[in-house]
Amino acid sequence: MDDSSIDAAGTLADPLRRRLYDFVVESGGEVGRAEAARALGIQRTLAAHHLDRLAEAGLLETAHRRLNGREGPGAGRPAKLYRRADRELSVHLPPRDYGLAARVLAEAVERHGAEEALHAAAREEGRRIARGSAAESLEGLLRERGYEPEEVPGAEPAAGCLRLRNCPFHTLARDFPPLACGLNLELVRGMLEAAGEDGGRARLDPAAGRCCVVISKNKKD
Amino acid sequence: MSDPRPGHQLAQLNIALLKAPLSDPSMEGFTSQLEPINRMAEKSPGFVWRLIDDEGENATDLRPFGEEYLVNCSVWEDLESLWDFTYRTDHLELLRGRRQWFDRMDGPHLALWWIPSGTIPSVEEAGRRLDLVREHGPSPEAFTLRTHFPPPSTP
Numbered sequence: 001m002d003d004s005s006i007d008a009a010g011t012l013a014d015p016l017r018r019r020l021y022d023f024v025v026e027s028g029g030e031v032g033r034a035e036a037a038r039a040l041g042i043q044r045t046l047a048a049h050h051l052d053r054l055a056e057a058g059l060l061e062t063a064h065r066r067l068n069g070r071e072g073p074g075a076g077r078p079a080k081l082y083r084r085a086d087r088e089l090s091v092h093l094p095p096r097d098y099g100l101a102a103r104v105l106a107e108a109v110e111r112h113g114a115e116e117a118l119h120a121a122a123r124e125e126g127r128r129i130a131r132g133s134a135a136e137s138l139e140g141l142l143r144e145r146g147y148e149p150e151e152v153p154g155a156e157p158a159a160g161c162l163r164l165r166n167c168p169f170h171t172l173a174r175d176f177p178p179l180a181c182g183l184n185l186e187l188v189r190g191m192l193e194a195a196g197e198d199g200g201r202a203r204l205d206p207a208a209g210r211c212c213v214v215i216s217k218n219k220k221d
Numbered sequence: 222m223s224d225p226r227p228g229h230q231l232a233q234l235n236i237a238l239l240k241a242p243l244s245d246p247s248m249e250g251f252t253s254q255l256e257p258i259n260r261m262a263e264k265s266p267g268f269v270w271r272l273i274d275d276e277g278e279n280a281t282d283l284r285p286f287g288e289e290y291l292v293n294c295s296v297w298e299d300l301e302s303l304w305d306f307t308y309r310t311d312h313l314e315l316l317r318g319r320r321q322w323f324d325r326m327d328g329p330h331l332a333l334w335w336i337p338s339g340t341i342p343s344v345e346e347a348g349r350r351l352d353l354v355r356e357h358g359p360s361p362e363a364f365t366l367r368t369h370f371p372p373p374s375t376p
Contacts, residue, residue, distance in 0.1 A: 113324070115317075115319075177313060177316070178316035204311075204314050206310060212313065
């Protein structure tokens with residue numbers, strides 16, 4: 001953890017700023033000032049002020065682009081767009097480094113060939129999490145644990161599946177993909193099972209920029 | 222390889238310790254995925270070459286490191302293309318389930334190294350690179366996906 005992580009977390013203490021941050025994250029892409037102001041029912045200048053503070057803190061990244069697709073003279077000024085930064089924040093007070101511990105443990109699991117034990121433990125943990133949660137839906141439960149579930153739109157092959165926009169184990173998954181993604185898959189399967197659903201609905205469907213786990217449509221729907 | 226590009230490409234070797242002969246029913250989950258995954262590798266961006274035996278299908282009959290070790294040797298344009306194929310395709314599912322079919326090995330089972338573009342590594346060379354990783358850990362001469370090194374600068 002570094003001081004900039006604490007500063008960034010502090011930036012989110014302002015409720016309006018937090019709502020703006022959530023709005024940008026939930027959009028799943030780039031958001032303009034006017035769009036954000038409209039969504040929150042606030043003045044454009046106020047939205048711009050807070051969006052820029054979030055960008056200064058490294059929580060959002062910015063880009064300048066013309067929204068109407070026009071180029072050249074007379075095309076107008078490009079709009080400033082905001083999207084969630086890739087940067088990962090982890091604030092523990094007093095300082096703790098669970099990322100380091102996770103890497104060492106992952107290395108040990110690999111060296112020992114203990115993947116099946118890891119999968120079993122993750123599945124049990126998933127069941128425990130689900131039983132201990134007051135969430136009323138699978139999506140609610142996933143959100144509680146830091147996932148960002150979204151339904152795959154109708155035009156795509158996996159239409160109706162639940163895709164997870166955020167990988168809660170991103171850093172570990174970069175260094176130990178089979179381990180972290182396998183752990184994640186079993187966690188989600190355990191959660192499904194505790195909710196009385198078929199754990200097999202969750203499967204790996206790897207792609208860049210999102211969690212590798214996809215949950216197929218509930219057959220009962 | 223008639224039109225070799227300047228620069229370097231990435232060579233890869235990994236070996237896997239079989240739990241049972243490939244003909245054993247317990248290996249069905251692996252052998253049934255072998256062809257589709259090989260086809261997918263060949264179609265993946267950045268794929269250059271992979272080792273196949275004289276039958277021309279795969280390398281499962283080649284056992285240069287011992288009867289119980291499968292070998293997988295290939296060449297890719299760069300580290301990213303190999304990483305994306307390994308971890309961002311259905312190949313990840315194969316990796317996730319590998320303990321059903323393969324025993325744990327002491328020490329590294331994979332080696333990467335840079336080769337001049339347009340060349341193909343020999344199995345002997347591949348074995349030497351794996352020995353390097355095993356004896357000295359990752360270095361510019363032989364490294365891993367987790368600890369890697371850039372290609373040598375082109376003269």
